[in-house]
Amino acid sequence: MTDTAQRPVQSDNRVPEILAAAEIVIDRLGHDKLSLSQIARVSLIPLARIYQYFADRNAVLGALSARALGRLSGSLPTRGAGNSQLDEPQRLDRVVDRLAGFLHEPTVAYLVLCGPFDSDSEASRLEAVHRLATALGQALDRVDGDEHPFRAEAALDYAAELVFACFRRSYLQNGRISTTAIEMAQHAVRSFVAHDAA
Numbered sequence: 001m002t003d004t005a006q007r008p009v010q011s012d013n014r015v016p017e018i019l020a021a022a023e024i025v026i027d028r029l030g031h032d033k034l035s036l037s038q039i040a041r042v043s044l045i046p047l048a049r050i051y052q053y054f055a056d057r058n059a060v061l062g063a064l065s066a067r068a069l070g071r072l073s074g075s076l077p078t079r080g081a082g083n084s085q086l087d088e089p090q091r092l093d094r095v096v097d098r099l100a101g102f103l104h105e106p107t108v109a110y111l112v113l114c115g116p117f118d119s120d121s122e123a124s125r126l127e128a129v130h131r132l133a134t135a136l137g138q139a140l141d142r143v144d145g146d147e148h149p150f151r152a153e154a155a156l157d158y159a160a161e162l163v164f165a166c167f168r169r170s171y172l173q174n175g176r177i178s179t180t181a182i183e184m185a186q187h188a189v190r191s192f193v194a195h196d197a198a
Contacts (some may be wrong), residue, residue: 065111104176104177
């Protein structure tokens, strides 16, 4: 027996079009001008239809942020990050440089650094921080059971948060990740996870 109260699943998923239009609005007008009505104008999707997918602009920003953070997580090396030709500080610097390169585009930097915009983007942000911490651990050739307290998982998560904080401050002040911010983040990570830290 079928449940007559159950509605059929909508076959036209407009989320990719809505998010693409939102990116266009952000690129053209800036993130502060993003609204569902602007998205409707750019996408030619009726505003009422957009409200079926997103309750407000924060939900759209959250979806964009979660997507950008997912791409970031996928771009961070978490296996085989150690390069025997580079010393430990150089390997750590390389991981931080890779993150900075990913955040070169201002819109991506905003979506990654200025959230979370909703609960979905909060979960994605935490995953990205942990992936960065894992990449830092790999750059250290850390193995499970490493006794050094500054190389434990929680400490590496903290070091990753330091990198995000340096980059966020730079973005908010300059609209981009400055060379100084990259150097500060690299120095913070190297100092925090150094062998002789106590």
